Amino acid sequence: MQKDALNNVHITDEQVLMTPEQLKAAFPLSLQQEAQIADSRKTISDIIAGRDPRLLVVCGPCSIHDPETALEYARRFKALAAEVSDSLYLVMRVYFEKPRTTVGWKGLINDPHMDGSFDVEAGLQIARKLLLELVNMGLPLATEALDPNSPQYLGDLFSWSAIGARTTESQTHREMASGLSMPVGFKTAPMAVWQRQLTLCVPPPSRTVLLALTRQGRLRCYKLRGIRTGM
Known part of the structure; x- marks a missing residue:
């Protein structure tokens, strides 16, 4: 790391992370799991569009801090989802990143050991391993897209x-949402006006682009077509 009077003045250390491709190779999706996730995305899109009469319910823990606790919750969640499946489609919250207005624990990816060591690579590995176990249970999963780099590591599982x-209302996050391969929901902004809130679901113009990592860890400029299933 270059550090001098003009560069990295406030950086104390750095950690080179594995690429998204390396993480996915270590924790791969099976073809059956890929088909299951694609099917659940279609079901959610159908509900939002009114083609499926059921109510979409995204529920679960505020955040994930312990994989074993999450798996125990998931087993009970699966039983409930089956019980109400005629009228409700339950999607389990699996949130690994937490936005903070000031300070506080920012989630399992950021600090998986909850000790201030900020072992982000371990956090990504723990998160992907847990997600694969939850997908293997047959559950559709939901998350909050917070760090623009995270979807390349984990987005295929949600x-x-x-x-x-x-x-x-962040431009970066709206652009990221336009590039996600799944249905996206926008929470109500603080002090939001409903008219302004509705504009957030309008797809950006076709000329919109997103700067993001590839699976190989290279920065690339992506042209976006805009959100097709928003809520």
Whole structure:
């Protein structure tokens, strides 16, 4: 790391992370799991569009801090989802990132050991391993898209994504939402006016682009077509 009077003045250390491709190779999706996630994304899209009469319910823990506790919750969640499946489609919240207005624990990816060590690579590995176990249980999963780099590492495992209240008016997050491959929900912004809130679901113009990582860890400019299933 270059550090001098003009560069990295406030940086104390750095950690080179594995690429999204390396993480996915270590924790791969099976073809059956890919088909399951694609099917759950379609179901959610159908509900939002009114083609499926059921009510979409995204519920679960505020955040995930312990994989074993999450798996125990998921087993009970699966039983409930089956019980109400005629009228409700339940999607389990699996939130690994937490936005903070000031300070506080920012989630399992950021600090998986909850000790201030900020072992982000371990956090990504723990998160992907847990998500694969939950998908293997047959559950559709939801998250909040917070860090623009996270979707390349974990986005293929989620069926629905939220843009949180603190970031719902952020240009970066709206562009990221336009590039996600799943249905997206926008939370109500702080002090929101309903008319302004509705504009957040309008797809950006076709010329909109997003700067994001590839699976190989290279920065690329993506042209976006805009959100097709928003709520």
